[in-house]
Amino acid sequence: MSARFIIKGGKKIAGTIDVRGSKNAALPIIAATVLTEEPCRISNVPRVLDVERMLSILERMGGVIKREGNHAVTIQNKNLDIEALKSDTVKQLRASILFLGPLLTRFGKVTMRYPGGCKIGARSIDTHLTALRDLGGHVRLGRKYFSVEFPEGTSPPSALTLKEFSVTATENVMMFLSSIPRTTCLKIAASEPHIQDLAKFLSKMGARIRGAGTSNVAIKGVRTLSGASHRIVSDYIEAGTFLLLALGTRGNVRIKNAPISQLDLVLKTLIANGARINLNERESVIETRGGIEDRDFTKIQILPYPGIPTDLQSAFGVLAAQTKGATLIHEPLYENRFHALKELTKMGARVKILDPHRALVYGPSKLKGVNGITIQDLRGGAALVIAALIARGTTILYNAKEVERGYEDIVGRLRALGADIEKV
Ligand code: EPZ
Numbered sequence: 549m550s551a552r553f554i555i556k557g558g559k560k561i562a563g564t565i566d567v568r569g570s571k572n573a574a575l576p577i578i579a580a581t582v583l584t585e586e587p588c589r590i591s592n593v594p595r596v597l598d599v600e601r602m603l604s605i606l607e608r609m610g611g612v613i614k615r616e617g618n619h620a621v622t623i624q625n626k627n628l629d630i631e632a633l634k635s636d637t638v639k640q641l642r643a644s645i646l647f648l649g650p651l652l653t654r655f656g657k658v659t660m661r662y663p664g665g666c667k668i669g670a671r672s673i674d675t676h677l678t679a680l681r682d683l684g685g686h687v688r689l690g691r692k693y694f695s696v697e698f699p700e701g702t703s704p705p706s707a708l709t710l711k712e713f714s715v716t717a718t719e720n721v722m723m724f725l726s727s728i729p730r731t732t733c734l735k736i737a738a739s740e741p742h743i744q745d746l747a748k749f750l751s752k753m754g755a756r757i758r759g760a761g762t763s764n765v766a767i768k769g770v771r772t773l774s775g776a777s778h779r780i781v782s783d784y785i786e787a788g789t790f791l792l793l794a795l796g797t798r799g800n801v802r803i804k805n806a807p808i809s810q811l812d813l814v815l816k817t818l819i820a821n822g823a824r825i826n827l828n829e830r831e832s833v834i835e836t837r838g839g840i841e842d843r844d845f846t847k848i849q850i851l852p853y854p855g856i857p858t859d860l861q862s863a864f865g866v867l868a869a870q871t872k873g874a875t876l877i878h879e880p881l882y883e884n885r886f887h888a889l890k891e892l893t894k895m896g897a898r899v900k901i902l903d904p905h906r907a908l909v910y911g912p913s914k915l916k917g918v919n920g921i922t923i924q925d926l927r928g929g930a931a932l933v934i935a936a937l938i939a940r941g942t943t944i945l946y947n948a949k950e951v952e953r954g955y956e957d958i959v960g961r962l963r964a965l966g967a968d969i970e971k972v
Contacts (some may be wrong), residue, residue: 649723734766
């Protein structure tokens with residue numbers, strides 16, 4: 549049987565919680581280390597399943613990984629054998645696609661297994677492949693494997709427009725272009741904080757990147773990138789998750805290492821709706837004092853950064869179930885990300901799924917503990933953990949491992965806040 553969380557809800561939540569390094573920054577930065585044969589030291593790496601899987605794929609390729617304590621690694625990729633990209637592990641992790649761009653600069657041709665299936669929508673790797681094709685790459689699609697090749701002498705164009713604001717496609721292209729010794733303009737680039745963090749790392753390796761964090765990025769590559777040392781940015785999604793958890797449970801929580809300026813619209817939306825929050829930007833601390841007034845959100849509009857992130861959509865849904873009136877949740881990005889809201893109805897929430905992209909959540913609802921909540925994806929799982937902490941009685945959530953893909957030691961850290969949660 550899959551691992552379960554058993555949560556007794558209704559306990560007082562209070563205390564301090566530290567935000568760890570960003571998973572979605574660590575993943576491309578680990579991939580970017582293959583751009584050089586020199587050692588790279590990365591600190592503030594979150595100890596989560598997805599990061600462990602990424603490191604293990606790199607190790608199978610021949611990368612040498614030395615760990616220092618729980619959160620730092622030194623990686624040196626001298627002799628790599630990319631046959632390992634055909635293994636099953638690649639299939640388990642969607643982010644394995646991030647090895648494609650940087651490895652192409654080193655090998656010219658990469659054949660790999662299709663990266664993991666996606667439970668939250670029909671995400672394909674099409675944006676990545678179209679971008680590489682537009683840069684002059686030859687793409688071949690097989691049943692189990694696909695390959696991309698840049699024949700000797702390919703001269704990529706000086707401007708590239710992505711098909712959509714794709715986060716990992718932007719990262720793949722930025723890594724690829726960092727080794728091309730000329731300036732390329734990337735348009736319709738995604739701008740999430742993890743992309744900005746990757747740009748900082750690539751700049752330390754020797755590339756010159758202007759505009760990261762906007763939709764127009766200029767990348768001036770160099771033929772030989774060097775090793776670099778980097779501290780991963782704090783995870784704004786983890787900070788946002790803890791914030792919504794604290795407000796939903798009406799807790800008094802001090803969230804440390806919170807990247808406040810990356811949560812502008814999240815904070816504005818919450819504060820405008822009566823959330824009792826103190827912000828200390830200088831010290832990167834967010835404090836909650838007893839929840840959110842019984843106001844009506846009306847609409848939660850999900851958008852690429854700097855909009856309200858899709859990765860917080862489910863947790864906002866849980867909070868909407870605690871506030872008065874109907875909240876429309878508009879999720880334009882994924883077409884299968886309302887699973888957590890559906891599960892929430894088993895706990896007593898009133899939710900109407902209007903279509904794959906819009907849901908109405910009516911509140912306030914008194915949530916009750918239920919044995920038999922299924923976690924489908926990482927962020928939906930975190931939202932259901934929040935719901936179970938709010939609910940009266942015991943909730944048993946199945947497929948706990950999903951949450952561990954992205955939240956380090958979630959059980960230990962929530963217990964330290966007074967939560968009654970265990971994993972069995
Ligand atoms: C990244 O995935 C993240 N993964 C995801 O994190 C995150 O949900 C997602 O970006 C969106 O922020 C990593 O960083 C490793 P996409 P990615 O290509 O790059 C649609 C987590 O739990 N879309 O940006 O694979 C697009 O078609 C996760 O940590 C539009 O419709 O995602 C796709 O269905 C899961 N229009 C979805 O959004 C646009 O303009 C995400 O696309 C842009 C995107």
